[in-house]
Amino acid sequence: MAKQHVSTTVNGEPVEFLCAPEQTLLDVLRDELHLTGSKEGCATGDCGACSVTLDGRLVCSCLVLGAEVGGRKIETIEGMAKGDELHPLQKKFIEHAALQCGICTPGVLIAAKSLLERNPDPSETEVRYWLAGNLCRCTGYDKIVRAVMDAAADMRSA
Amino acid sequence: MDYRSPGSAKEAVDMLAASGSNAHVLAGGTDLLVKIRTGMLEPQVVIDLKNIPAIRGVTADASGFRIGAATSCAELGEHSALKAAWPGVVEALRLIGSTQIQGRASLGGNLCNASPAADSVPALIAAGAICEVFGARGSRDVPVEQVVVSPGRTSLARDEFIMALRLPQPPARSGDAYLRLIPRTEMDIAVVGCGVALRLDEAGICTHARVGLGAVAPTPLLVEAGATALIGTRVDDKALAALAVATSAACKPINDKRGTVDYRVKVAGVLAQRAARNALKRAKGEKLEAQHG
Numbered sequence: 001m002a003k004q005h006v007s008t009t010v011n012g013e014p015v016e017f018l019c020a021p022e023q024t025l026l027d028v029l030r031d032e033l034h035l036t037g038s039k040e041g042c043a044t045g046d047c048g049a050c051s052v053t054l055d056g057r058l059v060c061s062c063l064v065l066g067a068e069v070g071g072r073k074i075e076t077i078e079g080m081a082k083g084d085e086l087h088p089l090q091k092k093f094i095e096h097a098a099l100q101c102g103i104c105t106p107g108v109l110i111a112a113k114s115l116l117e118r119n120p121d122p123s124e125t126e127v128r129y130w131l132a133g134n135l136c137r138c139t140g141y142d143k144i145v146r147a148v149m150d151a152a153a154d155m156r157s158a
Numbered sequence: 159m160d161y162r163s164p165g166s167a168k169e170a171v172d173m174l175a176a177s178g179s180n181a182h183v184l185a186g187g188t189d190l191l192v193k194i195r196t197g198m199l200e201p202q203v204v205i206d207l208k209n210i211p212a213i214r215g216v217t218a219d220a221s222g223f224r225i226g227a228a229t230s231c232a233e234l235g236e237h238s239a240l241k242a243a244w245p246g247v248v249e250a251l252r253l254i255g256s257t258q259i260q261g262r263a264s265l266g267g268n269l270c271n272a273s274p275a276a277d278s279v280p281a282l283i284a285a286g287a288i289c290e291v292f293g294a295r296g297s298r299d300v301p302v303e304q305v306v307v308s309p310g311r312t313s314l315a316r317d318e319f320i321m322a323l324r325l326p327q328p329p330a331r332s333g334d335a336y337l338r339l340i341p342r343t344e345m346d347i348a349v350v351g352c353g354v355a356l357r358l359d360e361a362g363i364c365t366h367a368r369v370g371l372g373a374v375a376p377t378p379l380l381v382e383a384g385a386t387a388l389i390g391t392r393v394d395d396k397a398l399a400a401l402a403v404a405t406s407a408a409c410k411p412i413n414d415k416r417g418t419v420d421y422r423v424k425v426a427g428v429l430a431q432r433a434a435r436n437a438l439k440r441a442k443g444e445k446l447e448a449q450h451g
Contacts, residue, residue, distance in 0.1 A: 021161035057261040133256020
C-alpha cells in the first residue's frame with residue numbers, strides 16, 4: 001500500500017507528512033516530524049508517555065493512526081513552552097522536583113495541562129484520577145500531584 | 159495493511175464486502191491498534207468508520223437517545239441530558255480505561271471487541287439498549303445482549319457494523335446503576351460488573367427491572383431471574399437477597415489472577431444488590447454519594 005499523504009496542524013503550525021497505514025501518530029511525530037518529546041513507553045495505551053491532544057481531547061498517540069489525523073489539531077509537549085518561557089506546569093515540575101528519569105514527564109505535563117484547561121481548581125483526588133493513565137516508576141506520584149496543584153493555584157491567581 | 163476512510167455507511171459496507179475476511183473496522187482503536195501492534199491481528203485493510211456522519215454524536219428527542227457507535231466516551235460523559243437520563247450507563251462507560259482511553263474509546267467498540275468484561279455492556283443490557291446494525295441488506299435492530307456470542311466474537315455478519323445504540327427516555331420513577339469490582343481503584347479489568355435498571359409505580363412497587371452481568375461468563379449476560387426477583391416487590395432486603403441468589407446462580411466464571419470462581423460468584427450477588435440499591439435511590443430521586451473516575 002502506498003504511503004498516505006496527510007495535512008494536519010501540529011502545535012499551531014500546518015504540517016504535511018507521508019506515512020505508512022500502520023504507522024501510529026506517535027511513530028509519525030517521532031520518526032517523520034522529529035518531535036521526539038512524546039515517548040513510547042508501552043505502545044498499548046497503558047502508560048500515557050505518548051499523551052497528546054487531538055482537537056483538544058487527551059489521547060494516547062500510540063493508539064491513533066497517522067492516517068487518521070488529516071485536518072485535525074494536534075498539541076504536543078513541544079508546543080507547551082512559549083519560546084524560552086516555560087508553561088507554569090513546567091516551572092512547577094522543576095521547582096517540586098516532580099521528575100526523575102523524565103520519560104513519563106512530557107505525557108504527564110500534557111495530561112495535566114488538559115485537566116487544568118477543563119478544571120482550573122481540581123481536588124487532589126481529581127488530579128490523581130485524571131492522571132491515572134500516566135504511569136511514573138520513579139516519583140511515587142506525590143511530587144507530581146503537588147506540582148500540578150501548585151501550578152493550578154498559581155494559574156488561578158495569575 | 160491498507161487504511162480506508164469511507165464517508166458514508168454504504169461506502170463502508172461496500173468496502174467490507176469487497177475486502178473479504180481480512181478487513182477490520184476501526185472506531186476509537188483502543189483495542190484494535192493494540193491487537194495489530196502485538197500481532198494478534200494482521201488485517202489487510204482497516205476501515206475507519208469515524209468519517210460516517212451518523213456514527214458520531216448523540217441526538218435526543220422525546221422517544222430517547224441515539225448514540226453514534228463511534229462517539230468517544232469522554233464526549234458521552236459530558237452529555238448532561240444522557241447523564242441525567244441514564245446515569246448507570248454513563249458511570250459504566252466512564253470506567254473504561256484512563257482519561258486518554260476515554261478520549262477515543264466508544265460504545266460500539268467496547269461492545270464489538272466482545273470482551274466478557276467490557277464495562278459498558280452490562281449497563282447497556284440493563285438499560286435495554288438497542289443496536290442499529292448496518293449492512294449490505296440495510297439496517298436491522300439488535301438488542302445489545304444478542305451482540306456478543308463468545309469471547310472476541312459477535313453475531314454481526316462480516317459486512318455489518320453497529321451504527322448507533324438507542325436508549326429510550328426513561329419513564330418517571332426509573333433508575334439505573336452500574337458497579338464493578340477491580341483489584342485496585344482505577345485502570346483494571348472487571349472481576350465482576352453489574353448493571354441494574356428498574357422502574358417503580360406510584361406506590362413504590364417495582365414494575366420493571368433488568369439486570370446485566372459482566373466478567374463472570376463467556377459473554378455479558380442478561381439475568382432474567384434477577385429481574386423476576388425484583389418485580390412486584392419494594393426492592394426490600396428480601397427481594398435483594400433473592401436478586402443476589404439469582405445473580406450468583408447465573409455466573410459461569412473462570413479462575414484467574416483477578417479472582418477465583420467462588421469469589422466471582424459471591425461478589426456478583428453482592429454487586430447486584432448494591433447496584434439495585436443505587437438504582438432504587440435514583441428511581442426515588444435520591445442522590446448518591448459522589449463517585450470518581
